[in-house]
Amino acid sequence: MVIKLTNIEYNNELVQKYANLTRTINEEFINIHPIQRGGILTPEAYKALVAYGDGYSLCDNCLKGRIDKIENPPVVEFLKDMANFLNIDDVLLTGAARDSKRIIMGVLAKKYPKRKTVVIDSLAHYTTYLAIEHNNLNVSEVPNSGDSEFKIEASDYEKIINEVIDDDGELPLLVVLTHVDYKYGNYNDPTPIGKICKKFNIPFLLNAAYSAGTLPIDCKNFHIDFISCSGHKSMAASGPIGLLGFKEEFYDDIMNASQIQGNLSAKSFPSKICNVMGCPPVYGAPLITLMASFPTVVKRTQKKYTDEEGKKINYVIDKIKNIKGVQIKGKLPKIHPLTNITTEGFANVAMTHPRKGFFVRDEFKERGIIGMLPGISKEMKFSTYGLTWDQVIHFTNAFLEIAKKYNLI
């Protein structure tokens, strides 16, 4: 048999292109992009990353054909500890929080085929919408109060649930609350919404992609049925890795054992979980880094540490809020450090600046700060999560310096 050669050449040009993929920015710059702050590895995770870098590294010790049943390193124990940490009955590892949402909606759509609508807050992440679309469901949004607080009222959930019941003649399939939203970083208390869902007997999912790992979570107290979390977003894991926490009553739905059988071979795979295509897709680096960072995650979600993170962001806000044209969006004081501001003053400068809207990013970069979206001068999103006080002060001073330079103070 002749195997034809592929039509790409191994040569110096190819090597040059891919051999030096370096990223020095995290040593030289402060990265204030909100999706980066919670995913920065701990020293323990770095060590584990290097040790378990190879593709299927964790599968070395797989004796039962499922990564979540490995006892050394202590995966089984870790999953129990994590469930305990979230205060929920059980946890399935997934590819990301978005996959957790996709799986939960798929499972419920199968369980309740007549229910067609998912009720979500109107600040839900785009992946919440895509999970709905993926499962051919309808979306019904709970309004927010608009500029400048963009507040979600628990009582509006009840209103929208009743509207869905009127329109569909069925209960909503699921109610979703975004614990901390991607846009304004508003913290929403799940408990009153959880109680409403309980009254109607509708499953309740908390999307905790930004909160679990940076703020305390207590699913039982929140009256939650499902929780979606993100290791790479908020638990200092290399990822991609997500968590799907669930109540015991959904065990068979979430951990659905494969039932297919080969028509000739009669092969079957009852130990595999159909929802995750067999094994949770976290074969090496993702899971080991999540595990290695876990003690730090437990520590940093204690009140004294989250209070300190709150102090940092509220310090920044207090210092910059009087800059000409700056408006702080979202609820104050901040609980989660993800912050959105409009910067009309910068936008005015951009109109005549030779670098146009890019000048904002340039000015911050010159001062060792990155993570601003390029070309945008009207709006900024940033997070101080995990910065030292020295860095927080440097960021604040840089902000004031730039404002002063352009006569905005």
Add this chain to the structure above:
Amino acid sequence: MVIKLTNIEYNNELVQKYANLTRTINEEFINIHPIQRGGILTPEAYKALVAYGDGYSLCDNCLKGRIDKIENPPVVEFLKDMANFLNIDDVLLTGAARDSKRIIMGVLAKKYPKRKTVVIDSLAHYTTYLAIEHNNLNVSEVPNSGDSEFKIEASDYEKIINEVIDDDGELPLLVVLTHVDYKYGNYNDPTPIGKICKKFNIPFLLNAAYSAGTLPIDCKNFHIDFISCSGHKSMAASGPIGLLGFKEEFYDDIMNASQIQGNLSAKSFPSKICNVMGCPPVYGAPLITLMASFPTVVKRTQKKYTDEEGKKINYVIDKIKNIKGVQIKGKLPKIHPLTNITTEGFANVAMTHPRKGFFVRDEFKERGIIGMLPGISKEMKFSTYGLTWDQVIHFTNAFLEIAKKYNLI
């Protein structure tokens, strides 16, 4: 607002449990487990892994809201190079080969809702079955020749396709061939099966999880519509990362832009790909290590290197085939080094050995070789892929030594 503290303690015990997740085995031992050999990182990938370890590290440079549109590091160029390497029109990054299969079947089930059956070879990986189950489809297996070659005949594909047409009154939805199977490592030539699919006008998927990255691939010459590949299994990537290669005519089906719209907010996400929940789920380490290893992958799939890998495994087989009770399974000579043998001699020893079936693993481990399944003495699976000749000879000699110790030579 009071946030309750979680009920897990940050203490020394917790730190001890997760702070030292080391894995020295790859330095001290030769790992011959077939799922490990193709995923071992290149030095370039290690460097990239450390640089891009943080969760969303690649997203630093995202200007267009999609990871596959990043130009620096050269993701866009890499995807073109990879498509060129596979000789297929386009490539979507996925979580794993299994996700590629799940997505392809989902897309086709939507496109051809009357077609219900997927034709697969009877040595397909369990994830092929799970992709069928996940999409509520039926499986129809193409038989193999059984012990000892377990050969798949292209002509049997035609037979099974005709049976499905008779039974369903419709074409099969998809035909799948496992390029190199997980069980016997048999290499199957896709071309004749591709031609059959073309005649019937049925989409043809090659599962190349074990081959793409270790053997040459030429999708156009193979008459393939779709290919699923695995970065962590066969392309020296940290992963999890898969590839879904596809022909241009399926572009809109695979890269399906989100169409959902918020009923109040009117938010929509037309730049996001619904099949992968927005962005390909490879936010940092998975993609950067795949890219960094790419030049090596291009090099190692050239004929002179694959011939050398063939020589290594056939050398081992030639030396051990006469050990009492050893039977080589699968087609010979080997093209891919994944090898399955039965070891009746070892099984007989196990009956009276104080360590029972575990003695095989013990004996190899004493000689610096790991990757055998524990407790199993009747059957062995191994791969010499990427071992140096010194390691190949050491493995062979260890095998012969153990056989001699138990009077099997």
